[in-house]
Amino acid sequence: xKLAILREHQAHETRVAASPESVKKLVALxxxxxxxxxxxxxxxxxxxxxAQAGARxxxxxxxxxxxxxxxxxxxRPSADYLVFIKPGATLIGMLSPYQDRAGIVxxxxxxxxxxxxELMPRITRAQSMDVLSSQxxxxxxxxxxxxxxxxxxxxxxxxxxxxxxxxxxxxxxGAGVAGLQAIATARRLGAIVSATDVRLAAKEQVESLGGxxxxxxxxxxxxxxxxxxxAREMSEEFKRKQAVLIAETLAKQDIAICTxxxxxxxxxxxxxxEMVRSMRPGSVIVDLAAEQGGNCSLSKAGECVDIGxxxxxxxxxxxxxxxxxxxxxxxxxxxxxxxxxxxxxGEMNIDWQDEIIIGTALxxxxxxxxxxxxxxxx
Ligand code: NAD
Numbered sequence: 001x002k003l004a005i006l007r008e009h010q011a012h013e014t015r016v017a018a019s020p021e022s023v024k025k026l027v028a029l030x031x032x033x034x035x036x037x038x039x040x041x042x043x044x045x046x047x048x049x050x051a052q053a054g055a056r057x058x059x060x061x062x063x064x065x066x067x068x069x070x071x072x073x074x075x076r077p078s079a080d081y082l083v084f085i086k087p088g089a090t091l092i093g094m095l096s097p098y099q100d101r102a103g104i105v106x107x108x109x110x111x112x113x114x115x116x117x118e119l120m121p122r123i124t125r126a127q128s129m130d131v132l133s134s135q136x137x138x139x140x141x142x143x144x145x146x147x148x149x150x151x152x153x154x155x156x157x158x159x160x161x162x163x164x165x166x167x168x169x170x171x172x173x174g175a176g177v178a179g180l181q182a183i184a185t186a187r188r189l190g191a192i193v194s195a196t197d198v199r200l201a202a203k204e205q206v207e208s209l210g211g212x213x214x215x216x217x218x219x220x221x222x223x224x225x226x227x228x229x230x231a232r233e234m235s236e237e238f239k240r241k242q243a244v245l246i247a248e249t250l251a252k253q254d255i256a257i258c259t260x261x262x263x264x265x266x267x268x269x270x271x272x273x274e275m276v277r278s279m280r281p282g283s284v285i286v287d288l289a290a291e292q293g294g295n296c297s298l299s300k301a302g303e304c305v306d307i308g309x310x311x312x313x314x315x316x317x318x319x320x321x322x323x324x325x326x327x328x329x330x331x332x333x334x335x336x337x338x339x340x341x342x343x344x345x346g347e348m349n350i351d352w353q354d355e356i357i358i359g360t361a362l363x364x365x366x367x368x369x370x371x372x373x374x375x376x377x378x
Pocket of ligand 1: 121122123124126127130132133136173174175176177178179196197198199202228229230231232234259260261262263268270
């Protein structure tokens with residue numbers, strides 16, 4: 001069977017869906033791997049490395065896709081590429097199913113079996129395939145470095161003959177995968193860190209990393225986590241209480257790292273304009289949720305804006321700023337996802353009853369099969 005890896009074409013994309021290491025393992029599984037030339041260039045993975053790992057190089061996306069049974073991608077392919085994918089092929093990537101209903105219908109119409117890696121169930125067995133975790137972890141780390149770079153002061157306390165520099169105060173909104181890594185990174189740099197979340201389980205995790213947990217309402221928080229491990233939308237009363245607490249805390253902070261998300265919904269707005277204006281000039285907000293609407297009402301996706309001396313960073317694709325590591329981890333996630341479904345002769349043998357397959361499959365045999373999408377695209 002042939003597996004194709006394409007060069008990503010989105011403006012902000014630097015990642016690639018395979019690494020020389022993952023290609024070597026895919027070839028060892030019996031797959032014929034075709035990599036479009038230049039696919040790894042922005043992640044510093046050369047054509048030569050892919051070829052040495054056993055891939056065949058294709059001059060164009062069309063050539064890579066020609067006859068491919070499996071396609072690995074970072075982002076959903078554009079309609080221009082779909083026409084080159086043969087009916088019956090399997091497409092695996094971050095397909096943004098909730099933002100691309102038309103795409104899902106198109107996969108079904110072309111009889112492409114599509115799997116959205118963002119929908120991976122949060123179960124222990126799937127941890128090594130969890131692209132949201134692998135990418136969010138890097139995003140949380142990088143967000144702190146981006147903040148440091150723009151921040152007008154130093155992060156750690158410094159006692160010098162000329163005087164003492166106070167440590168930076170960092171607040172992290174949302175203590176999931178990205179938030180916890182942001183806390184750990186800010187702590188390593190010597191900042192004083194506080195964090196808030198709606199899930200009660202986050203309290204212990206924040207404290208174990210040396211952060212102070214800002215608690216809104218422990219009773220409401222006990223019920224804030226879904227069976228899938230994600231946050232629920234909270235009540236209006238909770239939101240009011242949380243806003244008061246965030247306003248009080250934020251006015252004393254130098255840096256805010258925003259990571260709060262609710263799957264399938266716009267990001268919760270946690271920082272208002274008034275709160276931004278309460279921060280002292282030179283402070284920084286990094287909003288990792290900017291592409292989902294933003295945790296800060298003033299953030300602009302893809303930009304760094306200045307509001308009264310407070311910089312608000314809303315860069316897109318933060319993991320892409322660490323393209324090599326992000327690609328390597330993502331490539332391993334895809335390899336781990338596919339491997340159990342490849343038979344001894346390199347043939348595709350998908351177990352459609354597997355919880356991981358059920359959780360991620362969007363389309364099968366010309367039909368939309370994902371439970372959360374069937375009604376919407378009907
Ligand atoms: P996420 O990216 O969906 O959200 C980030 C964080 O924002 C979450 O902690 C969420 O609770 C928080 N949040 C949402 N609304 C908020 C609000 N109004 N105010 C403050 N915070 C808010 O979540 P995630 O980082 O992907 O992880 C969610 C959970 O899943 C974590 O507990 C994580 O440890 C767990 N997880 C489990 C597995 C696994 O078992 N396979 C893998 C990855 C993550």
